[in-house]
Amino acid sequence: MKRIIKNNRLTIINCFNAILILLVLVSCSKVQEYEQLTSERKQLFDNNWKFYLGDTTAASASKFNDAGWRKLDLPHDWSIEGEIDSTNPTGGSGGYFPAGIGWYRKTFNVPKELKEKIVSIYFEGVYMNSEVFINGKSLGIYPYGYSSLSYNISPFLDFDKENVIAVRVDNSQQLNCRWYSGSGIYRHVWIMVTDPVHVARWGVSIITPDITEENATVVVKTLVKNETSFPQSIILKTTLLDENSKGAGDKETNVELPSNSEKELVQIIIVSNPLLWSPETPHLYQAKVQILKDEQILDGTETDFGIRTLEYSAENGFQLNGNTILINGGCVHHDNGILGAAAFDRAEERRVELLKDAGFNGVRTSHNPPSEAFLNACDKLGLMVIDEAFDGWKANKNPYDYAIYFDEWWKRDLDAMILRDRNHPSIIMWSIGNEVIERKEPTAVEITKMLSNEIKSIDSTRPVTSAMTTWDGDWDVFDPLMAAHDVCGYNYQLSRAPSDHERVPSRIILNTESYPGNAFNIWRLVSENNYIIGDFVWTALDYLGESGIGAYYYPDEKADEHWQSDRFPWHGAYCGDVDITGWRKPISHYRSMLYNENEKLYMAVREPNPESGEIRITSWAVWPTWESWTWPGYEGKKIDVEIYSKYPKVRLYLNDKLIGEQLTTIEQQLKTTFSVPYSPGTLKAVGVDGDKEVESAVLKTSGEPAGIKLTADRNEIVANGQDLSFVTVEITDKDGAFQPNAANQLHFKIEGPGTIAGVGNANMKDNDPYVGNSHKTWQGRALVIIKSAHKAGDIKLIVTSEELSEATLKIKTINK
Numbered sequence: 001m002k003r004i005i006k007n008n009r010l011t012i013i014n015c016f017n018a019i020l021i022l023l024v025l026v027s028c029s030k031v032q033e034y035e036q037l038t039s040e041r042k043q044l045f046d047n048n049w050k051f052y053l054g055d056t057t058a059a060s061a062s063k064f065n066d067a068g069w070r071k072l073d074l075p076h077d078w079s080i081e082g083e084i085d086s087t088n089p090t091g092g093s094g095g096y097f098p099a100g101i102g103w104y105r106k107t108f109n110v111p112k113e114l115k116e117k118i119v120s121i122y123f124e125g126v127y128m129n130s131e132v133f134i135n136g137k138s139l140g141i142y143p144y145g146y147s148s149l150s151y152n153i154s155p156f157l158d159f160d161k162e163n164v165i166a167v168r169v170d171n172s173q174q175l176n177c178r179w180y181s182g183s184g185i186y187r188h189v190w191i192m193v194t195d196p197v198h199v200a201r202w203g204v205s206i207i208t209p210d211i212t213e214e215n216a217t218v219v220v221k222t223l224v225k226n227e228t229s230f231p232q233s234i235i236l237k238t239t240l241l242d243e244n245s246k247g248a249g250d251k252e253t254n255v256e257l258p259s260n261s262e263k264e265l266v267q268i269i270i271v272s273n274p275l276l277w278s279p280e281t282p283h284l285y286q287a288k289v290q291i292l293k294d295e296q297i298l299d300g301t302e303t304d305f306g307i308r309t310l311e312y313s314a315e316n317g318f319q320l321n322g323n324t325i326l327i328n329g330g331c332v333h334h335d336n337g338i339l340g341a342a343a344f345d346r347a348e349e350r351r352v353e354l355l356k357d358a359g360f361n362g363v364r365t366s367h368n369p370p371s372e373a374f375l376n377a378c379d380k381l382g383l384m385v386i387d388e389a390f391d392g393w394k395a396n397k398n399p400y401d402y403a404i405y406f407d408e409w410w411k412r413d414l415d416a417m418i419l420r421d422r423n424h425p426s427i428i429m430w431s432i433g434n435e436v437i438e439r440k441e442p443t444a445v446e447i448t449k450m451l452s453n454e455i456k457s458i459d460s461t462r463p464v465t466s467a468m469t470t471w472d473g474d475w476d477v478f479d480p481l482m483a484a485h486d487v488c489g490y491n492y493q494l495s496r497a498p499s500d501h502e503r504v505p506s507r508i509i510l511n512t513e514s515y516p517g518n519a520f521n522i523w524r525l526v527s528e529n530n531y532i533i534g535d536f537v538w539t540a541l542d543y544l545g546e547s548g549i550g551a552y553y554y555p556d557e558k559a560d561e562h563w564q565s566d567r568f569p570w571h572g573a574y575c576g577d578v579d580i581t582g583w584r585k586p587i588s589h590y591r592s593m594l595y596n597e598n599e600k601l602y603m604a605v606r607e608p609n610p611e612s613g614e615i616r617i618t619s620w621a622v623w624p625t626w627e628s629w630t631w632p633g634y635e636g637k638k639i640d641v642e643i644y645s646k647y648p649k650v651r652l653y654l655n656d657k658l659i660g661e662q663l664t665t666i667e668q669q670l671k672t673t674f675s676v677p678y679s680p681g682t683l684k685a686v687g688v689d690g691d692k693e694v695e696s697a698v699l700k701t702s703g704e705p706a707g708i709k710l711t712a713d714r715n716e717i718v719a720n721g722q723d724l725s726f727v728t729v730e731i732t733d734k735d736g737a738f739q740p741n742a743a744n745q746l747h748f749k750i751e752g753p754g755t756i757a758g759v760g761n762a763n764m765k766d767n768d769p770y771v772g773n774s775h776k777t778w779q780g781r782a783l784v785i786i787k788s789a790h791k792a793g794d795i796k797l798i799v800t801s802e803e804l805s806e807a808t809l810k811i812k813t814i815n816k
Helices: 002-039 345-357 372-381 406-421 442-458 476-483 494-503 516-528 586-595
Strands: 042-044 049-053 070-072 100-109 118-123 130-134 137-142 149-152 162-171 189-194 197-211 215-226 232-241 247-257 261-272 285-293 296-305 310-313 317-320 327-332 362-365 384-388 427-434 464-468 488-491 509-514 532-537 601-606 638-645 649-654 657-663 671-677 682-689 692-700 707-712 716-718 724-732 745-751 754-760 774-776 781-788 793-800 807-814
Touching: 118 130, 118 197, 130 149, 137 149, 189 197, 197 285, 197 296, 215 232, 215 247, 215 285, 232 261, 247 261, 317 532, 327 345, 327 384, 327 509, 327 586, 345 372, 345 724, 362 532, 372 384, 406 427, 406 442, 427 442, 427 509, 442 464, 442 476, 464 476, 464 509, 488 494, 494 509, 494 516, 494 532, 509 516, 516 532, 516 586, 586 601, 586 638, 601 682, 601 692, 638 649, 638 682, 649 671, 657 671, 707 793, 707 807, 716 781, 724 807, 745 754, 745 781, 754 774, 774 781, 781 793
Parallel strands: 327 362, 327 532, 362 384, 384 427, 427 464, 464 488, 488 509, 509 532, 716 807
Antiparallel strands: 042 189, 049 070, 049 100, 100 162, 118 149, 118 189, 130 137, 130 162, 197 215, 215 261, 232 247, 232 285, 285 296, 310 317, 601 638, 638 671, 649 657, 649 682, 682 692, 707 724, 724 781, 745 774, 745 793, 754 781, 793 807
16 A cells, blocks of 8 residues: 555656646746747747638637638748639639638737837738737738838737737739739748837838949938837947948937937938949848947847949940849749748749849849748849839729729828838839720829829839730820830830830830740840840749740641630740759840850750640740750651850750751841651761861660659758758669650658658649649759758658669758
């Protein structure tokens, strides 16, 4: 009996100790969260949300039971998780993805130490019609899904208790967009904690009006707010740091702030021997702004900026830092391909890397403001940006688009874009619209002036443009509208530019959209006329939605333009120079060759017509052309081989036998075509300068699929639950050569601290889901995206396919 009692006592003691340990862990967890909220001005608020797809009005209440809801981290797009279905209300415009209504909830604790602070929640983007609740109290509804928004939640917080943020997202009213929008809280969420005396949100403005080799004048304007009932005597201290974090200049200003007031302070700082920002040398500086009182830091912000000058004229074109530059740009939508609209930092950065690798020096964010991560990457990597506000104004293109909000919301949304983005050196121009419906009406001129004046009241350092077009002969009607712009955007009408220049010599023209296949003619107009400052092809990157705009059709398929009929099973555009797996199509190499000097020879093969008839293409398409000399069934039949070259001439060899020699000068548009009877083996193109063979490009016939090759863009990522590794999957033959015709079903498995964020290929007619662990290859390729967890370690990716050798890849995740 004593032994039993003793054992029971031990059991009770052990249980008691376990409870104590658990309480300590919980307490530590709360303390850690308190410390985070107390010590940091800007805290990422992406983790540990709950999500429900559907509508339930009771979910706004703090006591609502969300135990059965799905747990997830942000950013999140629920549309990409759904089934691509021809009956979905988004239709071809939205890629036939689902939309609907969804709810998000997050429970958090706020320490009483924050009672004297101002606590706000900041959403970088929610698509769309978001309503935010804190502890059951509605903070407001925000319609536009591309604007950043913020709410002061301090008055509604329960300190040292649980608090609940709930967000209702309504994307059910369709159609509201002409491309894939995604649905949900698809960008970051932050908690902002400031002193009542603080720098206002987006309250720092930095310009560099005067620059010489010796000195640059940096003007820093800071909006300081005093949200107390007492006057405040403060010091505003601004320190400039170079890219090595070394001091580049500073300024202190004594400030008297009346109670409940705000004041904009202007500080001028001279930077010696400035390093200028450009696409080739994207040097960045940082402005560290602090509010001091009694030697204590009340508030502080850090703002990256660049030192550079912008000039535009019909005589000298576009000049960056005094140098005339031709803009070789591409339009992009905001989605990240198989990730949908979710704006992970690494995915946004990779898009900029793809654009740079494809030879672009500019991007147009058609037709909405992009994520902050995208602009940060443009600053860091050197990509010039046209930042665009709207697709339309008062007249609607779709039943539920921005037209129904324009009158009430245009100023708030335009201000949000300009104030948020104005310090990015990559942004060289603002755009206020795209092919607006009312563009031929007098009201368009008035709206243009209204929007432009609003922009210039905030930022007068950049020009304003918008994209205009017509497909009829009524072009001169745009003259008053174009006169209201600083730069005139032409969509698909650049052939009119020479005659327009004769009529209006002062007009500065930018080709804001062009057909991909018209690359040479556009380049020639841009390169030969200073008053045409550049081109933005539609599009640089493939995207979801606007289904089939860049499609090609086989003889048994109905061949329409995307607006003429339903294009299902197409669910994406396929007009991009780069497909959604990141592979550069042949047109990408050709375009880059026109504008750049880093690529001089490229070879690809035009897909031959089937025996049943001819392939047909849309206006935005180019002929399906592949890096392949593997064409079984075409033995002895002629196949067209395209060669792009900056050499005066090229030679083509098949199995070491000379097929012929052809010129590839400007007169031949830097390209030529050989019609070659197909025979397996080695196809070699050679660039010839004089009689010297300088450079070669080779395509080899591959055998049957036998293996899997895995290539990660990064083999080490950060264990933050956000970082990504993009793994390209290629099917190979038994000798390891790429097999360009393979369409194998792949199965993916993950071991270790990571998850599969997306799987897919570039075939816009393959409607297998992008979320899962299995997908087919197309043209021999697929893509799988690995996302880190919150724990460091080794992730092992295992890829299998029937009758193919298994492939594995290790990705290391580290704490940082």
